Amino acid sequence: MTDASLKTVEIDPYAALQDKEPPRAPRNQWLDVWDQFKKHKGAVFGGGFLLFITLAVLLGPYIWNVDPQKLDIRNKDARPIWTLIWDSSAKTLWHRPFGTDNLGRDILSNMIAGGRASMAVGWTAMLLSLSIGTAVGVAAGYFKRLDGLLMRLTDLFLSLPILPLLLVAVTLFRQPLRANFGPEGGMFILIVVIVGITSWMQTARIVRGEILALKEREFILAARSIGTSPGAIIRRHLLPNVVSPIMVSATLGLAVAIITESALSFLGVGFPSDFPTWGKMLADAVPRMEEYPERVLLPGIAISLTVLGVNYLGDGLRDALDPRIRGR
Amino acid sequence: MLTFTIRRLILSIPTLLFISIVIFALLQLAPGDPMAQVPLTVPPEVKQKMREALGLGAPVHIQYLKWLNQFFIVEPQFLIDWMTRNSFLFGWLPDTQLGMVYDVELEKLVPQQRNISWQTRSPIMDIVIQRIPQTLWVVGLAYLVGILIALPIGIYSAYRHYSVFDQTGTFITMIGFSIPPFFTGPLLIVIFSVTLGWLPSIYDTTHVVNDWTSFKYQLSQMILPVMVLALQTTAQISRYMRASMLDNLNQDYVRTARAKGLKEGVVVMVHVLRNSMIPVITVIALGVPSIFGGAIITENVFGVNGIGQLLITALFANDIPMVMTITFIFAIMIVAFNLIADVLYGVLDPRIRYD
Numbered sequence: 001m002t003d004a005s006l007k008t009v010e011i012d013p014y015a016a017l018q019d020k021e022p023p024r025a026p027r028n029q030w031l032d033v034w035d036q037f038k039k040h041k042g043a044v045f046g047g048g049f050l051l052f053i054t055l056a057v058l059l060g061p062y063i064w065n066v067d068p069q070k071l072d073i074r075n076k077d078a079r080p081i082w083t084l085i086w087d088s089s090a091k092t093l094w095h096r097p098f099g100t101d102n103l104g105r106d107i108l109s110n111m112i113a114g115g116r117a118s119m120a121v122g123w124t125a126m127l128l129s130l131s132i133g134t135a136v137g138v139a140a141g142y143f144k145r146l147d148g149l150l151m152r153l154t155d156l157f158l159s160l161p162i163l164p165l166l167l168v169a170v171t172l173f174r175q176p177l178r179a180n181f182g183p184e185g186g187m188f189i190l191i192v193v194i195v196g197i198t199s200w201m202q203t204a205r206i207v208r209g210e211i212l213a214l215k216e217r218e219f220i221l222a223a224r225s226i227g228t229s230p231g232a233i234i235r236r237h238l239l240p241n242v243v244s245p246i247m248v249s250a251t252l253g254l255a256v257a258i259i260t261e262s263a264l265s266f267l268g269v270g271f272p273s274d275f276p277t278w279g280k281m282l283a284d285a286v287p288r289m290e291e292y293p294e295r296v297l298l299p300g301i302a303i304s305l306t307v308l309g310v311n312y313l314g315d316g317l318r319d320a321l322d323p324r325i326r327g328r
Numbered sequence: 329m330l331t332f333t334i335r336r337l338i339l340s341i342p343t344l345l346f347i348s349i350v351i352f353a354l355l356q357l358a359p360g361d362p363m364a365q366v367p368l369t370v371p372p373e374v375k376q377k378m379r380e381a382l383g384l385g386a387p388v389h390i391q392y393l394k395w396l397n398q399f400f401i402v403e404p405q406f407l408i409d410w411m412t413r414n415s416f417l418f419g420w421l422p423d424t425q426l427g428m429v430y431d432v433e434l435e436k437l438v439p440q441q442r443n444i445s446w447q448t449r450s451p452i453m454d455i456v457i458q459r460i461p462q463t464l465w466v467v468g469l470a471y472l473v474g475i476l477i478a479l480p481i482g483i484y485s486a487y488r489h490y491s492v493f494d495q496t497g498t499f500i501t502m503i504g505f506s507i508p509p510f511f512t513g514p515l516l517i518v519i520f521s522v523t524l525g526w527l528p529s530i531y532d533t534t535h536v537v538n539d540w541t542s543f544k545y546q547l548s549q550m551i552l553p554v555m556v557l558a559l560q561t562t563a564q565i566s567r568y569m570r571a572s573m574l575d576n577l578n579q580d581y582v583r584t585a586r587a588k589g590l591k592e593g594v595v596v597m598v599h600v601l602r603n604s605m606i607p608v609i610t611v612i613a614l615g616v617p618s619i620f621g622g623a624i625i626t627e628n629v630f631g632v633n634g635i636g637q638l639l640i641t642a643l644f645a646n647d648i649p650m651v652m653t654i655t656f657i658f659a660i661m662i663v664a665f666n667l668i669a670d671v672l673y674g675v676l677d678p679r680i681r682y683d
Contacts, residue, residue, distance in 0.1 A: 161621060
């Protein structure tokens, strides 16, 4: 027998239970979400572009402070400066980088102002439809008595022909709202309200489904057993748990609202003609698009890229907010 | 299944009534005046008479019931008359004698009160019948083309999940989702009509197809609107197809099919495809009304004088009966295709049991 075999290893029975490194603070859930979100390249680009556009239309007027309405008839129909690359004889103005329109208005400042209108309509209408949808969904999911009625209502709204009704409503209610709130304000209210009340149904359905499943879980039972009121249960326990589907449908809602506003403007029932929005600029440029294709392309690309960015953002959010996919 | 269909049919009646009330209320609440275009020199009492002639004097509920009567009883008669105009069945309905009815008091045939358009003074169904073929040709063909492109793309990108093809396909469908038709329309016109000069930019509805040259012209003028509409359809349906294929490709029955030595083509194109088509077919059915709605913009861009363009012109002319009727036709299509989708789902998938 050697000494080595005699040497018994002292086993500390508690060592296996101890942490090898000092315990860290629990990781924030949103950090996990951010990590997963960063993996989706398209979503990062989309979110970045949306941020860029939003900042551009918010801060743009301070950096490029040319009045979008100012007529400069001597300098009308200038081409954007990049036309010089292939056509050195084109009429361009260095102080009008995107060119001017047929009344000599600066296109760059019009793009910024138009983007402001489009984004404002998009965000407000999205928030409105989101709050209606969430309210209806939570009420239908949590209160059994309201469920049948509210879901029936949702089905009815889903079978309304949206675009024709939008057109009808906008054409018919334009005058009184303009008289009461001014031409721009009235139109803004009208479009936001109409888009909001015709696009909440998907959100309501998704939220109701989630609430129905969550309601049966133990933590809700626990909350109820200590006497939490329904309102507090909804605010404290249910709403935080349905944030992710709401955020995903928010991105979809934003895209739909921007496109709807542009479509209405394009069909000539949107904002008044001296108030630029991207859809309006596109519609105004279509008759002369053979000579000045950039006037169609610029607002069109702006709308498309914004919507594309929002859609990608929604795609990435859906992946990032789903805990089953996260970490893979 | 039959009971389900019947129950759904009965349930769709209150839905349609609700929609009709919404449409009617919207137009009633709206402050537009159809007399706004009448010259100011017309004295007020004449104007009042004109209003009454349009049926505007009656109380609201009478107006509503009259409209329902017009829509569900009188208008279909015009449709039936039109459909049977060249056959022996013409005039089989007792009181469709070209819009004449027998008046008991006067003891002779008098013109029937019709749901007439305030613009053209003719039955709305007559105008709709004139316009529908253009819409059907363009929209229907676009939908068909879209589906035919979308299905193979969806199948292949699901089969080669995360391949270059899949990534590109996803990107292109995202673009198809995001670019609105009122931008793709002008864009394609700039490229194909203005720069290249290959295709006409305006749809000529009066064009008659009677020989090969005119047929080629008809084809060339349909390409652009069909392309614009098909892009949207393709984007949507190929996504659904891909998702549905992905769901099915990992199922146990696929492994079984491969294990018993079936060829890969048979596994994918027969076993998986048939199962994946079930939800896709219902999505296709559900998408039909929405593409008609989306066609409003495309028709406007290309000057196709279809039903969407009719709606826009009627709106601008304050022609309320026309607007109500067309909007309601859209609503009926939505309800009908929802029903079709539900029934199809049950028919195609034996696992689904409605009771």
